[in-house]
Amino acid sequence: MTPLGWLFLTTSWAVLTVVTVWCFVKIWQAPFKPEEGQPQAALDSPPRASGATE
Amino acid sequence: MAHNSREAWKTRLGLVLAMAGNATGLGNYLRFPVQAAENGGGAFMIPYFCALIFLAIPLMWCEWAMGRLGGERGHGTAPGIFQLLWNHPVAKYLGALGILLPVAVGCYYVYVQSWTLAYTYFALFGTYVGVTSRAGMSEFLAGFQGRQSSWGVSALAYLCFVLTMAFNTWILSGGIRRGIERAASWGMPVLIGLSVLLTLRVLTLGAPDPWHPEHHVWNGMGFLWNPDLSRLTDAKVWLAAAGQIFFTLSVGFGTIQVYASYLRSRDDVVVTGLSTTMVNEWGEVVLGSTIAIPIAYAFFGPQGTVEVAQGGAFNLGFATMPVVLQQLPWHVAFGTAWFFLLFIAGTLSQLALMQPLITFLQDDLGWSHRRAVLVTSTVLFLAAHVPILGLQSGALDELDFWAGTFGVTLFALVETILFVWLFRPQRAWEEIHRGAQVRIPRLFLWVLTYVTPLYLLGLFAVWAIQYSPAVLAMEGVPPGDVPWRWGARLLLLVLLGFIGFAVHKAFRPGAKQGGDT
Secondary structure (H helix, E strand, O other): OOHHHHHHHHHHHHHHHHHHHHHHHHHHHOOOOOOOOOOHHHHOOOOOOOOOOO | OOOOOOOOOOOHHHHHHHHHHHHOOHHHHHHHHHHHHHOOHHHHHHHHHHHHHHHHHHHHHHHHHHHHHHHHOOOOOHHHHHHHHOOOOOHHHHHOHHHHHHHHHHHHHHHHHHHHHHHHHHHHOOOOOOOOOHHHHHHHHHHHHOOOOOOOOOHHHHHHHHHHHHHHHHHHOOHHHHHHHHHHHHHHHHHHHHHHHHHHHHHOOOOOOOOOOOOOHHHHHHHHHOOOHHHHHOHHHHHHHHHHHHHHOOOOOOHHHHHHOOOOOOOOOHHHHHHHHHHHHHHHHHHHHHHHHHHHHHHHHHHHHHHHHHOOHHHHHHHHHHHHHOOOOOHHHHHHHHHHHHHHHHHHHHHHHHHHHHHHHHHOOOOOHHHHHHHHHHHHHHHOHHHHHOOOOOHHHHHHHHHHHHHHHHHHHHHHHHHHHHOOHHHHHHHHHOOOOOOOOOHHHHHHHHHHHHHHHHHHHHHHHHHHHHHHOOOOOOHHHHHHHHHHHHHHHHHHHHHHHHHHHHHOOOOOOOOOO
8 A cells, every 4th residue: 555545544544533432422421311391201102103093 | 392202212322323324334335445446546535525524414414403303393204394494385295205215215225135134144054155256156146136037036035025024124113212223222333343343354364365465455455545636637536426425324315304303302413413424434434445345355456356346336245245255264254244234234224214104104194103114114015026026127226316316316405405595594503503512613504505505406417417318218228128117217106196195195284193383
């Protein structure tokens, strides 16, 4: 591989790795929380349509 | 008004994995390395990253924000979302494209997914062991597909298709949390783990042929990454990069909005959306590029690798890879790992393609989840017979062009105009930032308003003007293939008719819907 090939490879991999790790740190810092007045149990209920006819 | 009875993602990580699973498909491992090798190697990454920053990431933020906005008001799919963005009778019918496209793509993608299931079995039980040439593996693939049989499909290929449909239906019957999120939470770590395993194996391969020490695997990496900067003046390279980034992130399919509609009103879309993009990109550029082309180089040399790249993605995945993996010690394990990771990637993408119709039937027609899943699976099962039985005659290619290339570009253009221009840029900007964990640089408001729509318009114009007339006129198509090609077009029209009628029924005055409009 030529030096320029190495440059393109390492730059691409490094940029993608750094941004991906930054994103996961942010996600780890702030997990989703249920909205006010919406208990976790309600979110765990089996799927159904909001206006289900059956 | 929030619709609390709609499901919501259980964890932020689960959503990221599900959305990344939607984007990560066979293209990451098969299409990207072929595109890079054919379009300037490392130099391809310049237009690729330009398209990522100016086209894909802004479009992805738009789709996430649109989905969350619609979900809050009980509309998780494009017809209802477009109606919210633009209060015009035509808006909901434009949104019908956001249901048609995933169904049309899903009806042939499920067949390809079923091949990966079959090949996982073949690799595990050594069915193709002893077939050591690419021509031999191409014949093996054609025999498995039943291309020469009177029905155009073999019993085994059909059985695998039925099993795959049943498997997808079973996962979707669990809903967002217990179905899709759980599948992604298991599937994505396994997918990444298998990819890392294969990547490490390839990078430590050295030069497997002692008579050709120059066929070292790192020279194979050079084949992929050494930049040919002269190619940057070629417009086709920029178009190929934009096309690759567009398809790899699954923007313009109508699927991202649907997953995002299960967010809660203050959930962040900026970092979460960027995370899914980065997982997909990391999987494509770091892992996807390192497996297939470098290993092909190590066994076939530069000339053979050029032929492999020119043979296309399916040839690389199903004919070349089984041959080269057989040359390795532990070939059963590595072959199984390769096809199983493709099966996981295909499954998570296929689930996302089926979910829009399910969500539409639930939200806008008020159907139960069970009924919506069964009807969606039945529609896909029946529609899939056109690309399956017409595979030999190019029915799959016809659907792929009109739905998977032309349609998604058109849909992306329409949704961008609606969200940014008709909904107004400042409102779109504020909508994206509602609950945002970080602020996007203000420069992106300008990018979103002008650059992304113009980028899309350029892409659409090239495909519409340069390629569509030839495809429409069926130039170069053998006369015997013409009926199946028309059959594929008829299928698209029939699906569009049914979906358009359902949209009309769902949004007629006094219709019972899942949400308010």
